[in-house]
Amino acid sequence: DRIRVKASATSANLGAGFDVLGLALDEPYDVIEVEPADRLAIKVIGVGSESIPLDPERNTAGLVAKEMGRDVLITIYSGIRPASGLGSSAAPAAGVAFAINELFSLGYTREELVPIAARGEVAAAGVAHADNVGPCLLGGLTIVCGGQAESLEMPEVGVVAIMPDVKVSTRVAREALPACIPLREMVQNVGKACMLVAGAAKKDPYLIGRSLADSFNEKYRSPLIKGYEGVKAGAMREGAYGVAISGSGPTMIALCPRDRAKAIEKAMRDEFLSYGISCESFVTRVGRGVKII
Numbered sequence: 001d002r003i004r005v006k007a008s009a010t011s012a013n014l015g016a017g018f019d020v021l022g023l024a025l026d027e028p029y030d031v032i033e034v035e036p037a038d039r040l041a042i043k044v045i046g047v048g049s050e051s052i053p054l055d056p057e058r059n060t061a062g063l064v065a066k067e068m069g070r071d072v073l074i075t076i077y078s079g080i081r082p083a084s085g086l087g088s089s090a091a092p093a094a095g096v097a098f099a100i101n102e103l104f105s106l107g108y109t110r111e112e113l114v115p116i117a118a119r120g121e122v123a124a125a126g127v128a129h130a131d132n133v134g135p136c137l138l139g140g141l142t143i144v145c146g147g148q149a150e151s152l153e154m155p156e157v158g159v160v161a162i163m164p165d166v167k168v169s170t171r172v173a174r175e176a177l178p179a180c181i182p183l184r185e186m187v188q189n190v191g192k193a194c195m196l197v198a199g200a201a202k203k204d205p206y207l208i209g210r211s212l213a214d215s216f217n218e219k220y221r222s223p224l225i226k227g228y229e230g231v232k233a234g235a236m237r238e239g240a241y242g243v244a245i246s247g248s249g250p251t252m253i254a255l256c257p258r259d260r261a262k263a264i265e266k267a268m269r270d271e272f273l274s275y276g277i278s279c280e281s282f283v284t285r286v287g288r289g290v291k292i293i
């Protein structure tokens, strides 16, 4: 009577799709086990476990279990570094929503689980954003809007995720954003986000890549990432389709032809190193959503 799931990293925003678009990655990922218990309890083992709260009210997975009204023991084998911009708080929330749904045969669809899992994010970000839990549950490129979630299959692309050794919390990165933006920028960003979705619909990786450069997330948040411009230029020089800040950063992702991924990874790492910043990196592909293992 125990469910074990793989819940992967995700990359929210993808430039102009702030709080709306998200991409599922295949790696890194958490493995999460959920079993019935007398009371709600959480154990965390692995990457960043020392900084992940165990109090169910302050833990994204705990908050989801509470919302779903289930007393369970949640064991998180964490593989996603906290405060990296790769949806480390979303993977347990989505994984636990999915596992509880299976364990208690609740009959929710994956789409219906998105707003439930999103409420878990309140524990980490202070707001219930669904742009990480959406792709984590559904896979591919996900669009979330007002409690609704839709997913599109992506063309076969390589994904390089570079995590500089700097922490940027979602809370701080949200404070870097202005409350209002000029009309001109709004129009440009809506256009970019729509073009990105068109790129996925047409399976055109070049159109997707071009549409990653926005004038919102990149404009206001890249100053928080030392070396951003050089790292992006390095990836583009080696043949990336495009580069974006992953979620609220500091991880940067490059989408690229799969056979260019290793060279792009090296170029991006070398650029960060030239600023004295070490990093962890992953060469991966688009993920297919949480699954039982």
Ligand code: HSE
Pocket (backbone or CB within 6 Å): 012, 013, 018, 019, 020, 085, 087, 129, 131, 132, 170, 173, 174, 247, 248
């Ligand atoms: N979309 C949100 C943000 C969460 O950029 O602040 C990212 O993980």
